[in-house]
Amino acid sequence: MLSIENIEVTYHHTVQALRGLSLEVPKGRIVTLLGTNGAGKTTTLKAASNLLRLENGEVGEGRIRFKGEDTRHIAPDMLVKKGLFHVREGRRIFAEMTVEDNLIAASYALDGRPGLKADFDKVYDFFPQLRERRKQIAGYLSGGEQQMLAFGRAMIAQPEMILMDEPSLGLAPKVVEEIFETIRRLNAEDGTTMLVVEQNAGVAFSVADYGYIMESGQIVMEGDVPTLRNDPDIQSFYLGVGGEGNVRQSFRDVKHYKRRKRWLS
Amino acid sequence: MGQILQFGINGLMSGAIYALIAVGIVSVFKATKVVNFAHGYLIMFGAYFYFTFAVLLPGMSWAPAWYVSWEPAWLVEMKEGLPMFSPLGAVLDWLTNLPRVIIGLIGALAANAVVGLIIERVLMRPLMGQSVFAMIMVTVGLISVMSGGAQLIWTADANYVPSLAPNTPIRFTLFDTQIFLFGTDLVNAVIAVLLFGAIVAMVQFTKGGVAIRATAEDQSTAYSMGISVPRVFARAWVLASLTGAIAGAILATRNGVSPSLGLFGFSVLAIVLMGGLDSYVGVFIAALVVGVLEAMTQWKFGGDWAGIVPYVAVLLVILVRPHGLFGQKEVERI
Ligand SMILES: Nc1ncnc2c1ncn2[C@@H]1O[C@H](COP(=O)(O)OP(=O)(O)OP(=O)(O)O)[C@@H](O)[C@H]1O
Ligand SMILES: [Mg+2]
Numbered sequence: 311m312l313s314i315e316n317i318e319v320t321y322h323h324t325v326q327a328l329r330g331l332s333l334e335v336p337k338g339r340i341v342t343l344l345g346t347n348g349a350g351k352t353t354t355l356k357a358a359s360n361l362l363r364l365e366n367g368e369v370g371e372g373r374i375r376f377k378g379e380d381t382r383h384i385a386p387d388m389l390v391k392k393g394l395f396h397v398r399e400g401r402r403i404f405a406e407m408t409v410e411d412n413l414i415a416a417s418y419a420l421d422g423r424p425g426l427k428a429d430f431d432k433v434y435d436f437f438p439q440l441r442e443r444r445k446q447i448a449g450y451l452s453g454g455e456q457q458m459l460a461f462g463r464a465m466i467a468q469p470e471m472i473l474m475d476e477p478s479l480g481l482a483p484k485v486v487e488e489i490f491e492t493i494r495r496l497n498a499e500d501g502t503t504m505l506v507v508e509q510n511a512g513v514a515f516s517v518a519d520y521g522y523i524m525e526s527g528q529i530v531m532e533g534d535v536p537t538l539r540n541d542p543d544i545q546s547f548y549l550g551v552g553g554e555g556n557v558r559q560s561f562r563d564v565k566h567y568k569r570r571k572r573w574l575s
Numbered sequence: 576m577g578q579i580l581q582f583g584i585n586g587l588m589s590g591a592i593y594a595l596i597a598v599g600i601v602s603v604f605k606a607t608k609v610v611n612f613a614h615g616y617l618i619m620f621g622a623y624f625y626f627t628f629a630v631l632l633p634g635m636s637w638a639p640a641w642y643v644s645w646e647p648a649w650l651v652e653m654k655e656g657l658p659m660f661s662p663l664g665a666v667l668d669w670l671t672n673l674p675r676v677i678i679g680l681i682g683a684l685a686a687n688a689v690v691g692l693i694i695e696r697v698l699m700r701p702l703m704g705q706s707v708f709a710m711i712m713v714t715v716g717l718i719s720v721m722s723g724g725a726q727l728i729w730t731a732d733a734n735y736v737p738s739l740a741p742n743t744p745i746r747f748t749l750f751d752t753q754i755f756l757f758g759t760d761l762v763n764a765v766i767a768v769l770l771f772g773a774i775v776a777m778v779q780f781t782k783g784g785v786a787i788r789a790t791a792e793d794q795s796t797a798y799s800m801g802i803s804v805p806r807v808f809a810r811a812w813v814l815a816s817l818t819g820a821i822a823g824a825i826l827a828t829r830n831g832v833s834p835s836l837g838l839f840g841f842s843v844l845a846i847v848l849m850g851g852l853d854s855y856v857g858v859f860i861a862a863l864v865v866g867v868l869e870a871m872t873q874w875k876f877g878g879d880w881a882g883i884v885p886y887v888a889v890l891l892v893i894l895v896r897p898h899g900l901f902g903q904k905e906v907e908r909i
Contacts, residue, residue: 364704390801419801
């Protein structure tokens with residue numbers, strides 16, 4: 311559904327953020343993209359949704375295709391209408407507008423797509439809290455409710471694929487669980503393809519089929535989720551296994567330590 | 576005591592015109608984050624276009640008679656035997672001019688919309704996403720281009736253009752005070768307030784308004800939501816041009832047409848800052864306050880002071896509240 315082939319991204323013609331990154335998200339799947347701060351995860355998503363240009367960023371080499379079509383010259387608003395929705399980092403809700411107006415804003419994604427109508431009730435059924443707060447200014451919602459609203463906007467747009475940037479950021483475990491349950495449901499019920507960027511590998515692996523690990527603008531590891539889950543490096547670095555006060559096996563530690571350092575740099 | 580009401584009403588009426596000018600600046604700022612320093616010159620163009628379609632064209636040798644002066648038999652008949660300066664006479668005189676007024680307004684609206692679109696398309700759009708500061712500087716450059724351009728295109732200034740409404744004197748009593756107004760001033764103010772209200776209602780209550788507010792808050796997220804941000808930009812500029820055309824026509828009927836009309840934009844910019852760049856309500860209140868202050872200063876200290884005192888008040892407000900009476904804090908960033 312989405313294929314990113316060997317892209318290079320620079321900001322302001324100087325800062326290189328991605329160096330030859332490739333990844334593939336097959337139709338109907340949930341794929342996760344993990345990496346530390348500054349690895350370039352958000353940049354990857356912005357490249358896919360064509361928001362880079364608005365921040366003076368540019369895809370140089372490489373190519374991005376959505377449903378087989380090269381996206382280079384498709385404006386962001388047209389890309390959503392073709393079915394690619396980006397839930398941005400930090401939720402980016404319209405804080406001065408009501409919850410309902412936030413959803414109406416997303417209904418622009420349906421313009422020019424005959425046969426589709428905004429289904430507000432579906433969003434409110436998924437997230438009953440939002441129905442109660444329909445007329446409230448979105449800026450006063452709690453962090454969890456704001457993430458639900460961000461998700462709700464995506465649902466209004468009825469996309470074939472959603473790019474999600476760190477949906478767990480700053481949320482209580484229970485809310486995170488609820489959000490990921492929604493990701494799973496949307497994928498299972500509507501067949502929506504997902505690319506989920508996360509730092510919390512535990513929750514990401516709980517829904518994803520396949521994962522990529524990135525570091526300084528490149529993919530350094532990829533694989534099926536069960537394989538990744540069992541990878542010792544990932545366990546120690548992303549899943550926090552083995553570091554909990556137990557005595558570590560010595561030589562493996564050294565190897566992990568090296569890797570970890572590389573990830574951290 | 577009686578005078579204060581009279582001057583207050585005069586002030587409110589000119590304040591309403593300021594609000595109509597301000598609405599263009601606020602709309603462009605809300606959508607694009609660009610403070611349009613050239614808005615006054617867009618208004619000047621509106622005034623010249625109105626002058627062109629309501630005075631110059633009817634003056635051409637090929638202009639049909641009804642365009643120059645509409646005098647159907649019944650109108651001529653009614654006019655006969657009326658005393659000078661009778662209220663009905665003023666209405667009939669205006670009716671004679673009605674084709675010019677209507678064609679003048681339609682022409683000014685259409686031509687000014689084209690000017691606004693050209694500015695947005697040629698000068699603003701290419702800079703989108705790069706630098707708001709550069710865009711603002713472009714509007715500063717536009718001031719010279721537009722005032723120079725107007726002088727090249729329209730070589731003559733004009734003192735007379737037909738007023739939008741009959742200039743019937745209106746007298747009534749309010750709180751035991753005799754109030755005196757010109758019908759055309761009242762109608763101008765009502766047009767300004769209605770237009771202002773219509774725009775605010777559109778922004779607050781329609782789906783198109785949601786797109787504008789979303790773009791105002793977060794351009795790139797609005798874009799990623801399927802809202803065509805370039806189209807919102809273009810519409811904001813067209814809206815500024817349209818309200819500017821009406822404001823220009825009104826100013827032309829009051830002050831005549833000359834390049835100095837462009838200067839109105841600057842005093843209104845101060846009013847807009849006082850109200851808070853992105854707040855329609857704040858700007859409306861600020862416009863009325865300045866209008867009334869101006870009228871009161873005029874009354875108490877004379878015309879020389881009227882141009883200064885209200886703006887001292889504006890500066891004081893901005894000093895105390897840098898983002899205006901009702902503005903959002905974020906505005907400070909620009
Ligand atoms: N608008 C921008 N202008 C210039 N450089 C940028 C911009 N956005 C990101 N960068 C740089 O690109 C690199 C990758 O940033 P990106 O936001 O993609 O990282 P990330 O993996 O999403 O990190 P995080 O987990 O902190 O969100 C960083 O070095 C960052 O400084
Ligand atoms: Mg990020």
